[in-house]
Amino acid sequence: MLTAASAVTGMILPAGMASGQAASPASLPAQGGNAGYYRFRVGDISATVLNDGLLGGPPRIYASNAPEAELQDVLRRAFLPTDRLTLNLNTLLIETNGKRVLLEAGAGQTMGPQGGRLFENLAAIGLRPEDIDVVVISHTHPDHVGNLRTAEGGKAFPRAAVFAPRADWDFFVRNDPDLSYMPVPEDFRRNFAAAIKRSVEPVTNGIELYEAGAEIVTGLTTLPAFGHTPGMANFLVQSGNDQLLLTADLAYHPIVNVDRPWLPGPDRDKDTALASRRRIFDRAAADRLLVLGFHYPFPGLGRMLKTDAGYAWVPAGWQF
Numbered sequence: 001m002l003t004a005a006s007a008v009t010g011m012i013l014p015a016g017m018a019s020g021q022a023a024s025p026a027s028l029p030a031q032g033g034n035a036g037y038y039r040f041r042v043g044d045i046s047a048t049v050l051n052d053g054l055l056g057g058p059p060r061i062y063a064s065n066a067p068e069a070e071l072q073d074v075l076r077r078a079f080l081p082t083d084r085l086t087l088n089l090n091t092l093l094i095e096t097n098g099k100r101v102l103l104e105a106g107a108g109q110t111m112g113p114q115g116g117r118l119f120e121n122l123a124a125i126g127l128r129p130e131d132i133d134v135v136v137i138s139h140t141h142p143d144h145v146g147n148l149r150t151a152e153g154g155k156a157f158p159r160a161a162v163f164a165p166r167a168d169w170d171f172f173v174r175n176d177p178d179l180s181y182m183p184v185p186e187d188f189r190r191n192f193a194a195a196i197k198r199s200v201e202p203v204t205n206g207i208e209l210y211e212a213g214a215e216i217v218t219g220l221t222t223l224p225a226f227g228h229t230p231g232m233a234n235f236l237v238q239s240g241n242d243q244l245l246l247t248a249d250l251a252y253h254p255i256v257n258v259d260r261p262w263l264p265g266p267d268r269d270k271d272t273a274l275a276s277r278r279r280i281f282d283r284a285a286a287d288r289l290l291v292l293g294f295h296y297p298f299p300g301l302g303r304m305l306k307t308d309a310g311y312a313w314v315p316a317g318w319q320f
């Protein structure tokens, strides 16, 4: 995932946003009064969305092939700013067979100042980082691995086994990736690549590399969802007849990548990413799966409806 709200680069920020003090809902402090966690169940598995905060950037980054006038119109009709799209960071904690498994580590401070709230939300449900047994990463972009490292450079989840897709590890961590496909300036790409290596450094010893398709723990299977990155996986959580599909970054925001078919600019291989998106969205629609979108408006849960034109995102009702 990409953001422009980057203190590191200071680039392409709409005027007034760089300091995080603009009059936007995205700049509300964490202590705004609303919970940043959301509990629900998947059969016998208890699940909790833990918000790690927000990031954002110019809408064009997330809808690379949208005609400009249509993009502006879609944003206006959704009562959203036309110069900046805000994305959530919805990590998920599942508790299955006595193990606490965190799906996605979140951004921390790697993508701007509004990330890194995972730990306060973990504390809000009575857990500490050392209570996490397993962390599974869908792909190694900074907003999915940022919280693996503490400010001091240690392991943020000291007891956890960390799983990452092998193809991403080879591309981003073991090599110096060519990120010229990303629609951002060169210094942003450099910082992006460095943030990945820095974030995973404390867990490199002992990293568990998986091939998409592998079962990680009972009730949690990974699915190939390649294209956004070489190894991106989706996650299927299953218990009894209940299923939950986590779609990682197949889409950034439902209004531009689900309700409209526009392609995320950061997709490395746009044809493969599009094929993955269609295959998995079709399955979600056909099986009426509950879906969690990592970057969708909190808590990010809903379903995919197949329409004549493509798909529509239908948010799930709040459970009490």
Ligand SMILES: [Zn+2]
Pocket: 001, 002, 141, 143, 144, 249, 294, 295
């Ligand atoms: Zn992302």
